[in-house]
Amino acid sequence: MARTLSGAIPDSTSPFLMMASHAAGDGEALKRRFQNAHANVKSSEHARKAAEVALAAEQADWADTFLHAAASSPHAAATTARRRWYAGDMNGAVQALEGRPGNMAKQQRRLSSELSVFEGWRPSLKTAVSSSRNNRVLHLLTNSLPHTGSGYARRTHSILTAQQAVGWETLAVTRIGYPVQIGVLTAKDTDVVDGVTYQRLLPGKMAKTMDGRLQQQTEGLLAVARDFKPSVIHTTTHFVNGLVAGEVAHAIGVPWVYEVRGQLADTWASTRGAESRNSERYQLFMEREAETMRRADLVVTLGEAMKHNIVAAGIPEEKVLISPNAVGGDYFSVPMSQQDARGVLGLDAGLLYVGTVSSLVDYEGIDDLVTAFALLAPRLPRLRLLLVGDGTSAPALRTQVQRLGLAGKVVFTGRVPAEQAKLYHQALDVFVVPRKDLSVTRSVTPLKPVEALACARPVVASRLEALCEIVHDGVTGRLAEPSDPVGLSEVLLELLEDEGLRKRLGAAGRQDVLATRTWSANAHAYAQAYSAAISNHNRKAS
Template sequence: MSPLYRNLRLTCRTVIENLADDPFHFILQTSRRLPARLVIPAARRFLGGTPKGSIAVPVLVAELLSGNQTGLQRRLELALQRKPLPRSAVKLADIALSAQQPGYADRLLAGSSGRKGHPAVLARRRWYSGSVSDAIAALAGEEEPAGGRKGQRQRLESEAELLRGWTPKLRSAPMVPVPDRVLHLLTNSLPHTRSGYAQRSHSILLAQKEAGWEPLAVTRVGYPVMVGKIAARGEDVVDGVTYRRLLPAKLAPTPTGRLQQQAEELLQLALEFRPSVIHTTTHYVNGLVARAVANALGIPWVYEVRGQLADTWASTRGPEAIKSERYTLFQEREADLMQSADLVVTLGEAMKKNIMAARVPEEKIIIAPNAVGGEYLREPLDLADARIQLGLDPDDQIIGTVSSLVPYEGLDDLIDAFTLLAPVFPRLKLLIVGSGVSLPSLKEQARRSGLASRITFTGLVTPNLARAYHQALDVFVVPRKDLDVTRSVTPLKPVEAMASGRPVVASDLPALAEIVHNGHTGLLAPADDPAALADVVAPLLQNAVLRDALGDAGRQRVLATRTWAANAAATVRSYQAIAEDQSRRAR
């Protein structure tokens, strides 16, 4: 079977499964992989040709794709007033759920019980809020549910198995490891995904290679074909780092089946590569596979905790989510994996405290903070030169950020703060670099502010351009919301901004306070308060000497304490220690 034909089969299977399982969510996710400059205007043009009172399903889908939450909510309210036919109500509830509007979904589902599609949407609604058992029960009314509902029930039952303790089963396969070889299991990677996760992974791999180790990276089964990269090959080499892909001819139909498939394929690859250590990252599905393969081979494994992913999930659901069945089970799985790993790596002190609270011994934890290397170690460009390179006006004042555009980043607060600053600083511009689920709603917010001509969204950019944008800003802003996840997880981009010599203003949260020392390497502002954020940014816009002093101090601190080379040195020392310990125990 040719690689392209195999990839087409995997893609078609993925599309069919997702359309049957959660059609409106799949449409939304697919739209986000297309250029926003095409999707959003097209959706708005479509809406411009429809009646303002329309509650037709295609019209609400267009509102969803445009990012206009206000418009979507208005039409959902109209639908509730008009009491649509039950079959339409089910579809509208599904759209509301895809838009993270569970209250509207509940009201629409209340009047459509027993109608076609109702159990599937009800199950999604319960799963959304973390009610694992109730979600499965919603689909258990018929012995042989048809089509998509059968696949949906199998998937949810499999997801529940994962949460409740399932693990891959592998036969023992002892091998003689080669010293100084490490196998990394990753969720995604360059060159197909350009996220902070992928960039951190690549920086770690490069630094370990430069430290004398031989790293090999392997991504999850089906990636990157399952995210639309149909022409993907079985191997990519980026900056001399090898990324291997697990692309079988056919994927198992359930999450547990796919993880079993992934574990078996990773074991075979590991027997060829013969690593002395396996290293993987959150979340727990990666840990399950890495642990199973390491145990089969008789070598140690490392769990790198890059985020509090149960808290990330809960941050979009409201405070009641932390009491849900899914949240509790998710945390238990993470704790089990951290406890069973030979070494736990994490990003900062706040995360370390959370890990220790899960009964992981302190001596088993090391901190490898988000850091810089490569071009960030070079002297940054002058502000004017960076702007000329990017086609920006050197005489403007520009604040902004380089970030994933997701709700907890608080970029809506940044836009609100900008609207307060703009009348005072007539040459002030706002620059938001990056992409993510919040892009459509942020663009809509910018349009409603009346200042859209002074707000620029670049979309996703290359790492080289991201570095130039860092250097082109007068002030780099990190306006994260005050949530459990943001209080503990330290992001990468402000570290890169400090390395670029730019002053950073960040939300006053424990994880960010580890990076930005208030008044010395940057400034902290109260979270969730656009007016307070504007008050902290304004003096920096008025004082170039202060901007330069904070920028210089931030760069010196990063170069002294946060480099990938220093991280690699500490990590490989720990690799050697756990490999030697494993060897002694095996004798």
């Protein structure tokens, strides 16, 4: 629908049609509408709405242009606040709404609340020390199966099932309001998936501010903890989860673990340019993350690159455990052949396939993969590109494919279930991780290439520190320079023209993953680390 609307009345400056062009990923149409609107500003309110669309499209320069023309709009302060908030000027955003009436006053209260959390606010509880039971771990999560199928949710589920297999009783609690907040209006209080219980915190009424909701969440988690009696509490990034878990752990007198799965401050900055790393929001975000790691009894992370950053933030090295992304279950079975997997998926078994299973977001560099494929397609008529997943970049990628005349050779599957994602891994001849060179991608190790290697498929990845921990160049796959589609196409061509090389690299990759990256091994490492944290905690308390 967005693509249809984007092509309608191409010279129109309607904010609605601007938003349609953005939703369709039609950057050229959006640029044209912005230019026409700038040349023919109808009113200050029209300019303000165009600024709102520009912010939604992450085009800050256009937002500034339209805000200048929107100065006399009675609602200009609301958009100015959003512009400052977007740039990380949190105090500036709050100040822009000072003394404003109605909805703008409500907006200021919301922003002020979030600012206070970033500035160091913490929930409060009365001490409620109760007996704990051995080998019980309470997990606090941002999201989970069956309502979210992200790498985060799947990593969590793998950890929980593996911990249960080695003798730990688990209970997972998701953030307050989830999954109703993502549209699952019929959500139950609990879901049980593969024997793992996910408990929801669904109050009759949610607080309207961030600090209010976090206080509600802390009290809700405390009630669960007093009933479950865990010997340790385990949570994950980002720091607001640590605020809640740490306070509850302190109240009931048990240690807590903070698992750093990403650098969300860098993820936020990656869409805003280098200057955003000097912003108030970025600095406060990093301070709160470091503070959370210092307060935790144990810090867990995914790889050496992330551990290096954690230690650089002042966390003692001996306090940090690496628990890498891993595989288990069906991945131990002998992988299907490409032909068999393609048969199940309805793909042509006689073609060659490269591609990825990933969130389709800017930093993943899928646009570079599409460009590299465009260079290869004329030389390899049997070659096809598989893009499995969805995300904010999907509309722009579809537009790029159309513009390059590749529509008949590129398959967009959209989001697929985990079991089907494994089939797509096995259907590929080469799995590609073309990530951009950004702070977040240099440090964070993704799960999908590990699963591809376990399926005995060679992986071509960007030459980034985090990916070099997974893909050993010339041994389990190949490395290519990030943001270099020509170089990527040359590396892919070498593999696509040599089936024997693909099989050798794939076999070596599977052997390496099964030897070094399993959820069972991670679960045993967690158990040892938990025991040490409990002993240290009890010693300090005595």
